[in-house]
Amino acid sequence: MEIMKILMLLGVGIVAGFVNVMAGGGSAIAMPVLIFMGLDSAIANGTNRVAIFLQNIFAVFSFRKERFQQFKTSMKLALWTLPGAVLGAVAAVRISDVWFQRILALVMIGIVLSMVFSPTRQQKESALSGSKRLLLIYPALLGIGFYGGFIQAGVGFLFMASLYHILNLDLVFVNMHKVFIIFIYTIPALAIFVWTGNVDWLLGLSLAAGNSFGGWWAAKMAVRGGEKVIRAVLSIAIIIMSVKLLLV
Numbered sequence: 001m002e003i004m005k006i007l008m009l010l011g012v013g014i015v016a017g018f019v020n021v022m023a024g025g026g027s028a029i030a031m032p033v034l035i036f037m038g039l040d041s042a043i044a045n046g047t048n049r050v051a052i053f054l055q056n057i058f059a060v061f062s063f064r065k066e067r068f069q070q071f072k073t074s075m076k077l078a079l080w081t082l083p084g085a086v087l088g089a090v091a092a093v094r095i096s097d098v099w100f101q102r103i104l105a106l107v108m109i110g111i112v113l114s115m116v117f118s119p120t121r122q123q124k125e126s127a128l129s130g131s132k133r134l135l136l137i138y139p140a141l142l143g144i145g146f147y148g149g150f151i152q153a154g155v156g157f158l159f160m161a162s163l164y165h166i167l168n169l170d171l172v173f174v175n176m177h178k179v180f181i182i183f184i185y186t187i188p189a190l191a192i193f194v195w196t197g198n199v200d201w202l203l204g205l206s207l208a209a210g211n212s213f214g215g216w217w218a219a220k221m222a223v224r225g226g227e228k229v230i231r232a233v234l235s236i237a238i239i240i241m242s243v244k245l246l247l248v
Contacts, residue, residue: 005037006206013210017055020211021179021218024156027052030207031153041100042093043200046193048152050204053190055211056183062219063176070173074180077163080138081145085185088149089192103151137166141181148182149189155182175222179215 012033016026027048034044063069092100140162148155159178163169169177193199 009206010210013207014214017211017214018218021059021215027153041097042198046198047200047204049190051207051211053186054208055215056179058212059179059215059219062216068176074177078181078184080141081185084142084145085149085189088146089189092150093196
């Protein structure tokens with residue numbers, strides 16, 4: 001039984017890691033699977049952080065190997081997410097299973113809607129002025145940090161929206177910064193889940209093996225695009241899983 005869980009999580013992790021780095025929302029696949037395996041919401045949330053942590057280490061090094069790196073800028077952006085991530089993780093270990101699953105289900109539906117009604121290229125190119133960008137990006141990162149520490153699922157889309165629309169960055173650089181930022185804020189968030197005993201290490205490392213490979217591969221594929229197919233598949237998976245969670 002444990003071997004089947006490990007193999008399943010390895011496969012789920014590959015898909016989740018690839019989707020996380022290429023676009024976002026991979027945790028919306030991994031989290032429900034962990035919950036359906038019998039973990040309560042807090043342990044599933046903490047266990048998923050092990051995979052997210054290792055996935056983004058591999059993704060950062062993969063981007064670096066492809067000569068896409070701006071560590072100084074990435075770190076500056078990441079620091080703004082840390083206070084929110086700590087508060088979000090504390091909130092996550094205190095909320096009840098029922099309310100966490102309801103929130104997760106609604107978040108996943110929101111992810112689907114955000115993909116279906118994503119802005120057109122013309123809308124994306126209407127850039128903000130430099131001063132307005134700076135006024136918006138830092139509080140946005142603080143809020144996204146809280147969300148990432150709390151639930152994680154879909155946080156990649158929030159980072160992509162902020163970095164792409166507010167800072168008007170190229171999509172490849174958006175993904176490059178995104179994986180670095182998530183790696184940094186996951187350190188204190190994961191520490192809180194470990195400290196409170198909300199990590200299943202066997203399942204977490206099994207998922208992490210898949211996530212790491214998927215993240216490494218996706219970083220190499222990021223410059224080639226391919227998000228349309230990922231978004232279509234992810235939308236179907238999220239709708240099915242969110243309906244199941246809402247019916248719990």
